[in-house]
Amino acid sequence: MHRRIAHVVTLATLILAVAVAPVAAQQDKPRSGGELVFVVPSQPPSYDAHQEETFGVIHPMAPHYGTLLRVDPFEKTGTKPVGDLAESWTISKDGLTYTFKLRKGVKFHDGAELTSKDAKASYDKIIFPPAGLKSSRKATYASVEAVEAPDPSTVRFRLKWPESSFLLNLASPWNWIYRAETLAKDIRWYEKNVNGTGPFTFVEHVKGSHWVGKKNANYWDKGKPYLDGYRALFISASAPQVAAIRGERAFIQFRGFSPPERDQLVNALGPKITVQQSGWDCVLMVAMHHDKKPFSDKRVRRALTLALDRYEGSKNLSRITIVRDVGGVQVPGTPYATPPAELEKLAGYGKDINAARAEAKKLLKEAGVPDGFAFTFKNRGIPHPYEPIGVWLIDQWRQIGLNVKQEFVEASAYHPMLKRGDFEVAMDFACGFIVEPDLDLFRFVSTSDANYGKHKDAVIDELYVKQARAADPEERKKILRQFEKRLLDEEAHIMYTLWWNRIIPHNSRVKGWTITPSHYLNNQLDTVWLSE
Amino acid sequence: MAMNPTVEHAAEIERPAPRSGVRSAIVDFCRRRTLGALGAAVIVLMLTVATFAEFLAPYDPVANNFGAMLSAPSRGHWLGTDSFGRDVLSRLIYGSRTALMVGFGASVLGATLGAILGVGGAYFAGKIDLVLQRIMDIFLSFPLIILALALVAILGNTIPNLIIAIMIPMIPRCALVIRSSALSIREMPYVDAARAAGFSHARIIMRHMLPNVMAPYLIMLTAFLGQAILLEASLSFLGLGVQEPLAAWGLMLRGAAVEFAETAPWLAIFPGLAISLAVFAFNLFGDSLRDALDPRLRTQ
Numbered sequence: 106m107h108r109r110i111a112h113v114v115t116l117a118t119l120i121l122a123v124a125v126a127p128v129a130a131q132q133d134k135p136r137s138g139g140e141l142v143f144v145v146p147s148q149p150p151s152y153d154a155h156q157e158e159t160f161g162v163i164h165p166m167a168p169h170y171g172t173l174l175r176v177d178p179f180e181k182t183g184t185k186p187v188g189d190l191a192e193s194w195t196i197s198k199d200g201l202t203y204t205f206k207l208r209k210g211v212k213f214h215d216g217a218e219l220t221s222k223d224a225k226a227s228y229d230k231i232i233f234p235p236a237g238l239k240s241s242r243k244a245t246y247a248s249v250e251a252v253e254a255p256d257p258s259t260v261r262f263r264l265k266w267p268e269s270s271f272l273l274n275l276a277s278p279w280n281w282i283y284r285a286e287t288l289a290k291d292i293r294w295y296e297k298n299v300n301g302t303g304p305f306t307f308v309e310h311v312k313g314s315h316w317v318g319k320k321n322a323n324y325w326d327k328g329k330p331y332l333d334g335y336r337a338l339f340i341s342a343s344a345p346q347v348a349a350i351r352g353e354r355a356f357i358q359f360r361g362f363s364p365p366e367r368d369q370l371v372n373a374l375g376p377k378i379t380v381q382q383s384g385w386d387c388v389l390m391v392a393m394h395h396d397k398k399p400f401s402d403k404r405v406r407r408a409l410t411l412a413l414d415r416y417e418g419s420k421n422l423s424r425i426t427i428v429r430d431v432g433g434v435q436v437p438g439t440p441y442a443t444p445p446a447e448l449e450k451l452a453g454y455g456k457d458i459n460a461a462r463a464e465a466k467k468l469l470k471e472a473g474v475p476d477g478f479a480f481t482f483k484n485r486g487i488p489h490p491y492e493p494i495g496v497w498l499i500d501q502w503r504q505i506g507l508n509v510k511q512e513f514v515e516a517s518a519y520h521p522m523l524k525r526g527d528f529e530v531a532m533d534f535a536c537g538f539i540v541e542p543d544l545d546l547f548r549f550v551s552t553s554d555a556n557y558g559k560h561k562d563a564v565i566d567e568l569y570v571k572q573a574r575a576a577d578p579e580e581r582k583k584i585l586r587q588f589e590k591r592l593l594d595e596e597a598h599i600m601y602t603l604w605w606n607r608i609i610p611h612n613s614r615v616k617g618w619t620i621t622p623s624h625y626l627n628n629q630l631d632t633v634w635l636s637e
Numbered sequence: 638m639a640m641n642p643t644v645e646h647a648a649e650i651e652r653p654a655p656r657s658g659v660r661s662a663i664v665d666f667c668r669r670r671t672l673g674a675l676g677a678a679v680i681v682l683m684l685t686v687a688t689f690a691e692f693l694a695p696y697d698p699v700a701n702n703f704g705a706m707l708s709a710p711s712r713g714h715w716l717g718t719d720s721f722g723r724d725v726l727s728r729l730i731y732g733s734r735t736a737l738m739v740g741f742g743a744s745v746l747g748a749t750l751g752a753i754l755g756v757g758g759a760y761f762a763g764k765i766d767l768v769l770q771r772i773m774d775i776f777l778s779f780p781l782i783i784l785a786l787a788l789v790a791i792l793g794n795t796i797p798n799l800i801i802a803i804m805i806p807m808i809p810r811c812a813l814v815i816r817s818s819a820l821s822i823r824e825m826p827y828v829d830a831a832r833a834a835g836f837s838h839a840r841i842i843m844r845h846m847l848p849n850v851m852a853p854y855l856i857m858l859t860a861f862l863g864q865a866i867l868l869e870a871s872l873s874f875l876g877l878g879v880q881e882p883l884a885a886w887g888l889m890l891r892g893a894a895v896e897f898a899e900t901a902p903w904l905a906i907f908p909g910l911a912i913s914l915a916v917f918a919f920n921l922f923g924d925s926l927r928d929a930l931d932p933r934l935r936t937q
Contacts, residue, residue, distance in 0.1 A: 344895055365896040372899070421703035425720045425893065486876060488892060496721055496881045500701040511880050513794070 135617060139635035141335040144346045144358040148313065148339050151296040154279045155231050156239040160624050163278055164359050165316035165337035167628035168330075169214070170281035170301035173205060173224060173260070174272070176539065176621065178632050181383065182439070183621030184539060186276040190219060190302065191260070200267030200576075203275075205260045211325040213284055214299075214306045221254035226285035228252045228262075230292065238292060244553070245274060245544055266574060269581070270543035278538055278625045304330035304631040313339055324631070331617070331634035343488060350612065353377075356635070357611035360624045361385070363426050363489050370610045379613045381620035385605035386436050386545075387536040389428070389494050392558040392599055397529050399478075404468040406597035409530070410453035411465035412505040417458070418497055419603055426490040429606035434589045436604055436622055439540045440578070441585055452594045465505045476506040483522065483531040486513040491532060494602055523557040533557055533599065538625040542585055543573050549592055549599070560598040564591055666929055673925020679918035687734040696724035698731040699882040707901045717903040720893035723882075725903060729911050731884035736915060739796065739869040739879075743803035744861035750804070751811025752854050756846050758812065759819035760838065770816075773809035781806045785868055789877045799878055803868050811857045818850045852930035859926055863919030870912045886912050 147161030154162050154170070175189040188194070191205040211219040232249050234240040248268040253261040264271065281301060287294050299307040302325070305318035319334040338355055340346050347366050349355040351373050362370070370378050393400040393409065400406060415431045423429040430436075433443035433451065448454045455461050469478070484495040492513075499509045509530075514522050523531060535555075537545050548555035550569050551562055568588040575581035592598050609620055617632040667674040686693055696702075696714075702722035710717040716725040754773075758766040776784065788802035822828060823846070831841045872878035873887030881888060889908035898905055 363896065365893075365900070369896075369899065417703065421706060424706070425896075492881060492892060493720070497701065499882055500699065500721070503699070511882065513876065513880055515790075 133616075135331045135632075135634040136636060137331045137634070138333055141332050141357075141615070141630065141633060141635065142355045143335065143337055144340050144349050144355045145316075145337045146339075146341055146343070146346060146358065146360055148341075149310075149316075152299055153293075153296045154281050155227075155234075156241055156296075157279075158241050160360055161339075163625050163628050165310075165318075165339075166299065167278060167281075168303050168305035168318050168335060168630045169299050169307055170303040170629075171211065171219075172276065172278065172280050172282060174276040175278070175629070176276050176626050178627050178629070179619050181619060181621060182540075183386075183623050183626050184273065184439075184541075186272055190224070190282055194272075196272070201264045203262040203264070203271065205262075207258045207260065208325055209258065211302050212323050213302055214321065215284075216323075217284060217286070219282070219302055220257040220285075221260045222257070222285040223282055224260040225252050225254040226288045227280065227282045228260075230283070230288060231280060235292060242277065242279060245547060267576070268543065268573060269576065270541045270573070273539050273541050274544065276539065278628065304629060305332075305335060308334070315339065326631060330631045332630060335630060350378075350610070353612065355612075356615045357609065357618070359609065359628060361427055361605075361607045362610055364424055364608065367608050367610045374612075377613050378610050379615070380608065380610045382609070383607045383620045384430060384436050384438055384622050385427070385536075385607035385624070386538070386540050386622040387534070387605040387607075387624075388432075388436075389490060389602045389605075390533040390535065390599050391498065391602065392523070392528070392531050392533040393597075394526060394529055394531075395558050395560045395598070396526070399472055399474050400529060402472045403596055404472040405474055406600075407452050407594075408465035408468040408472075408474075408505060409502065409507075410593070410597050410600040411461040411468070412501045412507075413453050413498070413600070413602070414458040414461075414501065415454060415603065416456065418501075422490075422493060422497060422603065423606060426493040427605050427608065428490045428494065428603035430604040432604045433593065433601065434546060434585070435542060436540045439622075441540075441542050441582060443586065443589060447586060450594075451590065452597060453600065462505050469505065469507075474507075477508050478506070479508040479510065480529050481510050481512050483512050483514055483528045485519045485532055485534065486515045490603075490605065491534075495532065498602070524554070526557065526559060528557075531557070536623070536625070538623045540622060542581070546572075546588065558599055560596070562591070562596060562598065565596075565598070666925070670925035670929060672921045673929070676918040676921030676923075676925065679914060680922060683733050683737060683915060683918070686730055687737045690730045690734050694724075694727035694730040696727040698723060698727045698884040707897065709901070710903055716907045717901065719889070719904055720897065720901075725889070725907055728884040728889055729886070729907060732886045732889060732908070732911065733915075735796070735879055735883065735885040736866045736869060736912075739799055739803065740862050740866040740915075740919075742800040743865040743869075744807065744858055746800065747804040747807030747865075748811045748854060748858040748861055751808045751813075751857070752815045752847065752850060754808065755812035755815030756819045756842055756850060759816045759823050760842055760846060762823075766816075769812070773812050776806065776809040777813070779806070781864070782868065782871060785872060786875070786877060789872055794872075794877050794880060796879065799869060799872065802872070803865050807861050807865070811854075811861070814853050814857055815850050818853045819846055822846050822849045856923060856927040856930060859919055859923030863916040863923065866919065867912065867916050886915075 145161060145164045147159050149162040149165065150157055152166060171190045173189060173191045174186045176183050177185040177187045190207055190211060192208045194203060194205045196203055207219065207221055213219065229252055231240050232243060232246040234243060248264045248266055250263045250265045255261060283295050284300060287300065304321050304324045306321050308317040308319050310316045316337040320330055320332065324330065340349060343366060346358055347369055350370055367380060371380065393406050395401050419429060419431050433448055435442040449456060453461065482499065485491045495511050499511055502509050522528065535548060546569060547553055550566050551560065568584055572581050572584040572588060575584055593601065607620060614636045615633065616636050617634045618627060621627055704722060705714065705718045706722040707720055708714050708718040714724050718724055754769055758769040784806040785802045788805055789799065792798040792802060828841060828845055831845050869878055870887030873885045874891045876891065879885035879888055886908045890905055894904040
C-alpha cells in the first residue's frame with residue numbers, strides 16, 4: 106500500500122516537474138518591453154561623471170554611457186572586470202603597458218562611430234584635466250604616464266610604475282567615454298548635455314522630479330537592452346521612497362533601504378518583493394582634527410576609539426540602520442580584509458570593553474582632558490546611517506566621561522565643511538566602487554584632499570606606496586596590516602565605526618539585476634528586464 | 638455683658654477672611670472658566686515636570702540601552718523604549734523642558750518686542766508708523782513655518798537660534814494687535830495730559846500706554862506659547878530644530894518613530910499626545926484669559 110502511494114507521489118512529481126519546467130524556463134528567459142521606474146534619493150549636480158561624486162549622477166545617467174571596462178554585472182563581489190567598449194586587452198610583462206582593442210560598430214547616440222580617439226580624449230580629461238577643470242578621481246591615476254591611440258581601434262596606457270589595481274580602476278563606473286570631437290570644441294559640454302554609447306538614449310530631465318531614457322535601437326550588444334525605457338524619480342526622503350515601492354509606483358531604489366524599511370516592504374507586499382543583501386564598500390569614520398587641541402594628542406584620539414564597543418554596536422545597530430560588519434581598512438570578507446584575530450589586537454577592537462574604556466579614561470587623564478570635557482561632533486544631515494551612528498558614538502564617548510554635542514550639517518554643505526577643516530571631530534565617510542586597497546586607502550596619504558583630519562605621517566605615505574607596488578598578494582597583505590596598525594592604533598589618525606550593509610528590497614518583477622558591494626555599480630540597466 | 642463680646646468674636650471668626658486681589662481673581666477664573674483652569678493645571682503640571690525632570694525621570698534620557706530596544710510599554714518602561722533602548726517617558730519628561738524653554742523664550746520675547754513696536758508705532762504715528770507697518774507687512778506675508786525654517790537654515794539649529802527663529806515671525810503678529818489697542822489709548826485725555834505736562838516719549842509709552850495694553854499682550858503671549866511649542870516640534874521633526882541625542886518632542890516623532898510606526902507605535906503616540914496636550918492646554922488657557930480680560934467678552 107505504502108509502495109503504491111510512493112509510486113503515485115513520484116509519478117505526480119514527475120508530471121508536475123515536466124509541466125512546470127517550461128514555465129520556469131520562460132520566467133528566467135529575459136523578456137523585452139516595459140519601463141523600469143526607479144527611485145533616486147539624490148540629484149545630479151551636473152551631467153559630467155568625471156567630476157561628480159554622487160550616485161545621483163550614476164543612477165539616472167549611467168544607462169546612457171559606456172566605459173572601457175566594467176564590472177561583471179552578474180558577479181556578486183563586484184571585483185571581476187569584463188570588457189564593455191573594450192573587446193580585449195593585453196598587459197605587458199613589466200606591467201607598464203596596457204593595450205585595449207575597442208569593439209567595432211559602436212555608435213554614439215548622435216550617430217558618430219566610437220574610435221580610440223574618444224577613449225583617449227575621455228581619459229586625458231580624467232587624468233590630465235586642463236587647469237580649472239575638476240576631475241574627482243585624477244589622483245587615483247597617478248601612475249599613468251600617457252594615454253595613446255595608435256590606431257582607431259586601439260587604446261594604450263603607459264604607466265610610470267606597475268600598479269596591481271590599474272585594471273580594476275579602468276572598470277570605474279565614473280569613467281564614461283565621451284566624444285573626442287565634442288570635447289575638443291567645448292570641454293565642458295558634457296556638464297549640461299548627454300551623448301554616450303550606452304543602452305539607453307536621453308529623453309528628458311525635469312529637475313527635482315524625474316529623468317527619462319529610452320531604448321537605444323543602435324546599441325552594440327544586439328538584443329539588449331530588454332527594457333523599452335526607464336524613468337528615474339528623484340525622491341530624497343526615505344518615507345516617500347518606501348511608499349513609492351510599496352504602492353508599486355516604482356520597482357526599485359538602487360542605493361539601499363534600512364532594515365525596518367525592508368521589513369515594512371516585505372510585510373506589505375510579501376512575495377511581490379525580492380530582497381537582495383550584500384556587504385557594502387562604504388564605511389563611516391570619525392575624523393579628528395590634528396591641528397585642534399586636545400585632538401592633536403594621539404592619546405586623546407586613541408581614547409576615543411577605545412571607547413567604542415563595536416561588536417555590541419554591530420549586533421544592535423544592524424537592526425535599525427544600514428550598518429553591519431566590524432572591520433579594519435578593507436570590507437570584511439574581501440581578499441585584503443583584516444582577519445578577526447588580528448583585528449582584535451587593534452585599539453578599540455578588543456572584546457573586553459571594560460578594560461578598553463578603563464584604558465581610555467587613563468589616557469584622557471594623562472592627556473589632561475578633564476572628566477565631562479565637552480566638544481561638538483559634526484555629522485552629515487542624512488538619516489541613514491549617519492544619525493543612528495552619531496547617537497551611538499555620543500553614547501559611547503559619554504561612557505568615558507566625555508560630554509558631546511551633535512551638530513548636523515546639511516548634506517550639500519558637508520564636504521566643503523570637511524575640506525575647510527571647520528570641525529574638531531566630524532563624521533567622515535567613504536564609498537568605493539570596487540574593493541581595492543589602492544582606491545580605498547589613498548585618502549589617508551598626507552597630501553590627499555580627503556585627509557580631512559590633516560595628519561602628516563611619512564610612515565603612512567611610505568606604506569601606502571609600498572603596498573600599491575607589491576606584486577605578491579601575501580606581501581601586500583603584510584604591508585597593509587602595518588599600514589592599518591599605524592593608522593588605526595599607534596597614531597589613531599582616524600577611527601572606523603562599522604561597515605555598511607546594503608539591502609535592496611525590490612519588486613519581484615525586476616530581473617537581471619545583481620547586488621554588489623557598491624551602489625555605483627550595475628546601473629547601465631542593459632541586462633535588466635521586467636517579468637510578466 | 639460678658640457673653641456679648643464672645644458672640645461678637647465668634648461672628649467675626651465665622652465671617653470669611655477677605656481674599657487678596659490675585660487669589661480672588663484666580664478663584665474667580667477657576668470657577669467661571671473651568672476649561673481655562675484645566676488648561677492652566679496642565680501648564681502648571683508641565684512646568685513642574687520640566688523643573689524637576691532630574692528627579693522625576695526614571696532613566697537617563699540619552700543613555701542607550703540596546704538590551705531594551707523597542708520594548709513595548711511595561712512596568713520597567715511605562716511608555717516603552719525607542720530604537721536605542723532609551724526610555725520614552727524619561728525623554729518626554731526632559732522634552733517638556735526643551736518645549737517650555739523654546740516656547741516661553743520665543744513667545745515672551747516675540748510678544749514683548751511686538752508690543753513695544755506696536756505701541757511705539759501707534760504713539761509716534763506718521764512716517765515711523767508707516768515704515769514699521771510696512772516692515773511688519775513684509776514679515777506677515779510669509780507663513781509662520783516658512784519664515785522660521787528660513788531663519789533656522791540661516792542661523793543654525795542651536796536652542797538660542799531656534800528661539801530667535803520662532804520669535805521673529807511672532808513679532809509682527811503681536812505688533813499688529815497691540816497697535817490697534819494702543820491707537821485708541823493714544824487718544825485718551827490722560828495721554829494728552831501727560832504730553833502737555835512735558836513728559837518724555839519713553840515715559841508716556843512705558844508708564845501710560847504699555848500698562849493699558851497688558852490685556853491683549855497677555856492674550857497674545859499665551860496664544861503664542863502653544864504656537865511656539867508646535868513650531869519647535871515641527872522644526873525638530875523636520876531635522877532643523879533640536880538635535881539628537883537631546884530630548885525634544887518633535888525630535889522623538891521623526892526617524893525611528895516613522896520607520897517603526899507599525900511595529901512600535903508608542904514611539905509616535907506618546908510624543909504626539911504630549912505635543913497635542915501642551916498646545917491644547919495653552920490654547921484653552923489663552924482663550925479663557927482673553928474672555929476674562931476683554932470687557933466685551935466678559936460674561937457674568
